[in-house]
Amino acid sequence: MITTTFIPVFKAVFAIFLIAIVSGLLVRRNIIKQSDIQSLSHITIVVLLPCLFFSKIVSSFNPSAFIYWWLLPLVAFLMIGLALGIAYLLFYKKRKQKKALMAVASFMNANYMVLPIATMLYTIELDEFLTYCFLFILGVSTALWSVGKYMVTAGENEKIRFNQLINPPLIASLGSIFIVLIGGAPFIPSAIMIPVDFIGQAAIPIATIVLGATLGSVSVRQLPPLPDVLKVVGIKLFIVPALVILLLSQTQWLINYPLIADLLVLQASVAPATLLIVQVRKYGGNAQQVGSMMLISYVVCLLTIPAWLTFWRMLIA
DSSP states (O other), X not given: OIIIIIHHHHHHHHHHHHXXXXXXXXXXXXXXXXXXXXXXXXXXXIIIHHHHHHHHHHHHOOGGGSTTTTHHXXXXXXXXXXXXXXXXXXXXXXXXXXXXXXXHHHOBOTTTTHHHHHHHHOSTTHHHHHHHHHHHHXXXXXXXXXXXXXXXXXXXXXXXXXHHHOOHHHHHHHHHHHHHHTTOGGGSOHHHHHHHHHHHTTHHHHHHHHHHHHHHTSOGGGOOOHHHHHHHHHIIIXXXXXXXXXXXXXXXXXXXXXXXXXXXXXXXXXXXXXXXXXXXXXXXXXXXXXXXXXXHHHHHHHHHHHHXXXXXXXXXX
């Protein structure tokens, strides 16, 4: 299990971490400036992510191929809701001031970490796994660009407002799902799809650079209080994966859909969502608080992600 699971997953996570480290060093050397990060964040949200979501959903989403497709977005909502519920209880006394940390503890990096890991773990089953992963991401993206965006960018006493939830990635996700469900996808000309897909391919590397550049600008002298670190890291990287594995072991998913079971374990154990940083950069928020907690989480997850998946593989072997 060490050579077939732990090492490949560790390599994938470490590759992403290396990109973040290089980006951070460029910030420290002032080669990348804060204004550059802000511009990249703006371009990612307004252009790159909408193109990525639209092209992937329109070209890959096939409801008839998996009749229970709606379960995976629902499971994503439930997993995020479980983490939010635990975070709400642990941060109850300071829940208004700690909304951003609750989001870091609850929203997973469903795309940028899981996809590279999948390419190293699977060969024959890769396409099937990516289809399931994509369906899961539908739920994560919808929650991340609505509730998640509010939690990391809203002020302490700021109420949630509908107009604040409307943003380009959310519109692109829901709009493209609607197009597919009404059967309009085949009528979109390739003259539109090809350039949209080409532009969207830049979203993942650019978002990773934004993450690394933001982490590189985080002051290690202003790290979060230890109790907050234990709560966030404990929820995101230990409690939620343990609960998901416990629930999966009591169901038929691992027998009927072993790839989906793998996906859920992986999604439960990955680091916090990269796009939380992009949202803070674009819409405002406490970049130091979110960035420093992300930095700690990403260091810890170098070992916890491969460890949880290896434990799961050993459990079902």
